Amino acid sequence: GQQVMQIPQYQHVQEGEDFTTYCNSSTTLSNIQWYKQRPGGHPVFLIQLVKSGEVKKQKRLTFQFGEAKKNSSLHITATQTTDVGTYFCAGVGAGSYQLTFGKGTKLSVIP
Amino acid sequence: EAGVAQSPRYKIIEKRQSVAFWCNPISGHATLYWYQQILGQGPKLLIQFQNNGVVDDSQLPKDRFSAERLKGVDSTLKIQPAKLEDSAVYLCASSLGGGPNTGELFFGEGSRLTVL
Numbered sequence: 001g002q003q004v005m006q007i008p009q010y011q012h013v014q015e016g017e018d019f020t021t022y023c024n025s026s027t028t029l030s031n032i033q034w035y036k037q038r039p040g041g042h043p044v045f046l047i048q049l050v051k052s053g054e055v056k057k058q059k060r061l062t063f064q065f066g067e068a069k070k071n072s073s074l075h076i077t078a079t080q081t082t083d084v085g086t087y088f089c090a091g092v093g094a095g096s097y098q099l100t101f102g103k104g105t106k107l108s109v110i111p
Numbered sequence: 112e113a114g115v116a117q118s119p120r121y122k123i124i125e126k127r128q129s130v131a132f133w134c135n136p137i138s139g140h141a142t143l144y145w146y147q148q149i150l151g152q153g154p155k156l157l158i159q160f161q162n163n164g165v166v167d168d169s170q171l172p173k174d175r176f177s178a179e180r181l182k183g184v185d186s187t188l189k190i191q192p193a194k195l196e197d198s199a200v201y202l203c204a205s206s207l208g209g210g211p212n213t214g215e216l217f218f219g220e221g222s223r224l225t226v227l
Contacts, residue, residue: 031211035216041220042220042221043154043216044218045217090153090154092212096211097159097166097209097211097213099213101146101153101155102153103152
């Protein structure tokens with residue numbers, strides 16, 4: 001079945017430093033979504049990418065979808081303590097209906 | 112707009128007992144999902160409904176798990192008998208669309224199950 005891998009599993013950064021998490025799929029994706037889960041909370045949708053090579057920005061967050069539609073990344077510029085949480089990518093395989101989540105990257109921000 | 116409602120929030124049972132979780136999606140959302148999230152892992156899809164039909168239940172352990180979505184609105188997930196490895200948070204989510212491009216999934220607060 002489809003697998004979605006994320007690296008790194010954990011990331012500790014000083015407040016103000018940048019952060020990047022990477023997502024790779026074993027199969028071509030029709031689209032990819034990113035979610036954020038705060039400690040003790042539930043996943044909250046951040047963005048969906050559909051087109052090959054697509055880049056979207058939300059304030060300090062930049063999302064990219066690879067040209068081959070098998071990988072994606074989330075970059076946060078100048079992290080803040082409010083960015084703390086686990087970031088998940090989730091992809092739908094081509095021809096599939098199933099949204100498969102990666103294991104997530106847990107971000108800690110040291111003030 | 113009301114979000115996805117789930118109950119109970121917490122449940123503690125002994126192995127081999129049964130448990131049921133309830134979910135009421137956002138009004139008008141066609142697609143409803145049940146995910147299992149074990150501590151430290153990403154959500155794993157158990158079952159996906161579009162209206163009252165099952166779209167995907169390939170990862171549902173059908174010997175012990177069952178789910179239904181009567182009338183295409185709310186849904187119940189049942190586990191019988193429970194095993195220790197079923198300890199997890201059971202997340203219900205809904206989306207407006209269906210098919211491969213579902214758009215945003217809205218998650219409920221989850222039901223945390225502990226099996227002793």
